[in-house]
Amino acid sequence: MAVVTLRLLPHAPLREQVGSSRAVYARGGELLRLTLAPDEQYRVWVSLKNISPTLVEAVLLYEDRSFYRHPGVNPAALVRSAWHITSGGRRQGGSTLTMQLARRIYGIDSRSYDGKVAQIFAALWLQARYSKREVLEAYLNTAPYGGNIEGVQAASLIYFRKSAGDLTLPEALTLAVIPQNPVKRIAERGRNAELQSARQRLLALWKERDPAARVLAPDAELALSAQSRGNLPFLAPHLTDMLLAQERGQQDIRSAIDLRMQTTLERVLAQYLRTRSDVGLINASALLLDASTMEVRALIGSADWHDAKIEGQVNGTQARRSPGSTLKPFIYALALDQGLLHPKTVLKDAPTAFGPYTPENFDHRFVGPVSAQDALIRSRNIPAVSVAAQLGKPNLHAFLRLAGVQKLQSEAHYGLALVLGGGEVTPEELAGLYATLANGGVTQPIRYTQRGPNDQPTATAPLRLLSEEAAFITLDMLRHTPRPDTAQPARPAVAWKTGTSWGFRDAWTAGVFGRYVLVVWMGNFDGSSNPALVGVDAAAPLFMRMVDALRAQRFDTTEVPKRQPRDLRQIEVCAATGGLPDALCPVRTNTWFIAGKSPIQTSQLHRAVWVDEASGKIVCGPQPGARQQVVEQWSSDMRRLFRQSGLPRAAAPNDGCDRTDISANDDASNNPLDDLATADHTPRITAPLRGVRHILRTQKPEPLVLRAETDAGIRTIYWFAGDTLIGQSAPGEGLTWLPPMAQASQRHTLRAVSDQGASETREITVDIVP
Known part of the structure; x- marks a missing residue:
């Protein structure tokens, strides 16, 4: 009755009596990292149900065959042990598993008479408070396995690189006999005579108890290839660092990493950097994401975690860097959704000022008229900024906020420069953005750990940011990007985009192939510049080598089957303009068209x-x-x-x-x-700019330049300030005008009138300063 009362009283679980190591596993169960417990021991608590039954039976048979029958102390065994000692015979252990557990938990020195008595009472106390299964589980998790290794799970992970639930018969017999004399029985990696002798004695007991076990004898005698603490795995170090910091209350962390994919990408990255070290390319990061599950399959934070010269312990996948042009696909995706263009819409790549912002192309050249698809895959800056300037709600800044990009400044802080990498994102965030395209316009949180059977739904629900049609078309446009090595689109298809930050500090490539999203960043963590850090020249070849290597390893890189979006059509347009072809259009082509959204205009070229x-x-x-x-x-x-x-x-x-x-x-x-x-003869004023205050200095005034463009057929444009004729110019040519300087601040209404009588007006403000 007293035992029942003690058992019912509140008491802490035995696992709380000892500290625990923390283990990080790959999705296939491979050990990635094992940490030390707070007391500097390797100890990983595992429940009894997850320990190999063979090991449990072997331990009981070898250490305490009457475990389930005694109250924590076996009087007969104690008497037998004392008799052998006093008679000068061979020393025999009389301690039960419960007594051994009591000694380890309470730190009892049982070598003296008083210590032995204390151990006996402690064992009786434990057995009165805890069930047999709890005591057995605690013993198996605290038994000594040599050095600072305690418990069957830590021993199994260190010696055999597997969980205690997956042990073979030879491995189980080995672990069962080590705690009785760990110093001698772990020498020479588990292949010494002392260990073999103990295993043979245990096997003999096993066969005596169960004659049918004789068929297992050959397996039990197999030699083992055991490992040691010195070569414990230290894999995917940036990922394990991050998970150990994030999952602080978790002892066993089951990551989503595919170890084969991880090692494949690490090998490709190391080989690539060796070939490019002559131009100063010494560091890179990569993140591989399964977009169908949003689980990260591989993560490389730097080229070498151990290299202090490159600040190797920095996790580059979490570092904020300028993304260059890798955000351009989302400009076009938003424009597709807002009915501003379709892939064959013709845009202008020409010197253009957007208020005070005058972007340039990377090559400082202009290609003139260019289709939206070509502007994207050729990464032309001017068309992208022009399209971004026309976006309604959401624009790029709002889109990035909705997508979960953190630490953005205000929209006014960036202006249109955000299109060309004026902000900062992490490779992780960029992977999430491209996964939005892969998932039909829906964004979801990225996962680094596997979903467990009892996992609660994430607090962040999937959010649609783009239509299925816009996401589909954007990926299709990106699939036409030619590979850097063949100058042809990748086959099988890869939808990818490069980026280069201002000042050659970051080189990027991000893309989608099959079910995967891959983001590659190259640069230096100190932000130093290198002319070799150009996306298409530095990051793209590494990106493609990684994709090729994964496909060569026969990973499943096929796309998740998806239906074509309901409102998506292919229509014929005039190749020169992207408009619906009229009877005179000589060359026609097909383009994707979103019903009810894409612009419908007849070509009048x-x-x-x-x-x-x-x-x-x-x-x-x-x-x-x-x-x-x-x-x-x-x-x-x-x-x-x-x-x-x-x-x-x-x-x-x-x-x-x-x-x-x-x-x-x-x-x-x-x-x-x-x-x-039907031609439009209305002039389009391109200078002076709308919404800009123009400043004239009294000491050295510089006249304003007036310029307007027109459609074909117009020869002359007449300029008026109010009702006063200023002069005339040809379309596209500038006319200089010096406003009167009588007032400190003045407003003028400028009017450009074509020789066909059509006109456009513009209000400007001129400030006169000394």
Whole structure:
């Protein structure tokens, strides 16, 4: 009755009596890291149900066969032990498992008479307070296994690199006999005569108890290849550092890392850096994410955790760096969703000022008209900034906040420079962004540990940031990016983008292949510059080598089957403009189109004129000896872009025809002047800028430059300040104007009027300063 009462009273679990090591495992169960317990012991507590039954039976058979029958002390064994000692015979142990546990937990020195008595009473106390299973579990977790190794789980991990639940018969017999004499029985990595003799004695007891076990005797006699503390694994160190810091209350941490993938990427990275060390490429980070589960399969924080010269213990996947152009795909994805463009929409790559911000391309050149898809895969800066300037809600800044990018400054702090890497993100955050594309526009939190059966749902629910259609099209555009080694798109397909930060401090490549997202960063943790740190030259080759290596290892890199989004179509457009083709468009191509979103505009670039075959001159309408010819009517600014790109385009010829001369009975669809009649003659003022305060200094005033662009057919633009004529200019050409300086601050209404009578106005403010 007293025992029952003691057992029912509140008492702390035995595992709280001792400290524990912490173990980090890969998703396949491989040990990545084992730490020391607070008392400098290797000790990993494991529940009795997760210990090999063979080991449990072997321990009881070898150490305490009457364990379940005695109250914590075996009087017969104590008497037998005392008789052997007093008679000068061979010393025999009389301690039960409970007594051995009491000695270790309470630190009792049992070599003296008083110590032995204390050990006996402590064992009786333990057995009165705890059940047999609790005592047995505690013993197995505190038994000595040599040096500072305690418990079957720590011994199993260190000696055999496996959990105590996965032990073979020879391994179980070995661990069962070591605690009786750990000093002698762990010598020579478990292959010494003392250990073999003890195993044979245990095997004999085993066969005596169970004759059927004789068939196991050959297995039990197998030699073992045991490991030691000196070569404990220290794998994926940046990941294990991070998990040990994050999961402080967790003893066993089951990471999501695939050890084969991890070692494959580490090998490729090390080999690549050896080949590029001559140009100063000495450090890199990489993160591999399974987008279908959002679990990280590989993480390399630096080229070498042990190298202090590169600050190797820094985890680069958590470091905030300028992402360069790796955010551009999300500009186009947002524009697709907001109906601003489709992949073949023609954009302008030309010198452009966005208020006080005047971005440049990486190569300091301009390619003129370029499709949205080509602008993205060729990483042209001007089109990306131009598209970003047109975004509504959300714009890029709001999108990044919704996606969970941390520590962003205010939107005003970055302005449009955010498009080109003006902010900072971590490789982890960038991987999450690209996983949003892979998951059809839905963002989810990244996981570094495996989901357990009792895991609660994450506090952060999946959030849709983009439509399925926009995510699908964006990835499709990125799949056309040519590999740096073959100059052809990757096959099997890889959707990827490079980035280079200002000042050549960071080189990036991020992409999606199959179900995986891979982000590679190269640079120096001290932020030092290196001209070799260019995304396409430094990071992209490493990225592709990693992708190729994973595919060569036959990992499943196939895409998760997905249906084509419901509102996605392929339509035919005019290749020159990206608009719906009219009857005169000579070259057509297909593009993705989001129903109800993508811009629907008919191409009006081409115009039919009649040319006299004898003189080659333009004539008005069909005539004898005249043939019809299709010409392009580019606007003045586009013609200038073509000239700058080395591809000059002539202005659309003026046939001198008056539309009123055309018969009303003519078929409109065949009328060569239809396009001209629908052309927009309104000038577009490009300078001075809207929303900017212009400053004139009285000492040395500099005139303002007035400039406007028009569509084809306009020859002259007339400029007015209020109702006063300032002067005239050709489309695209500048006209200088010095405002009156009578007031310190003045507002002017400028008006540009085309020779067809169409006009545009702009309000400007001019401040006069000394």
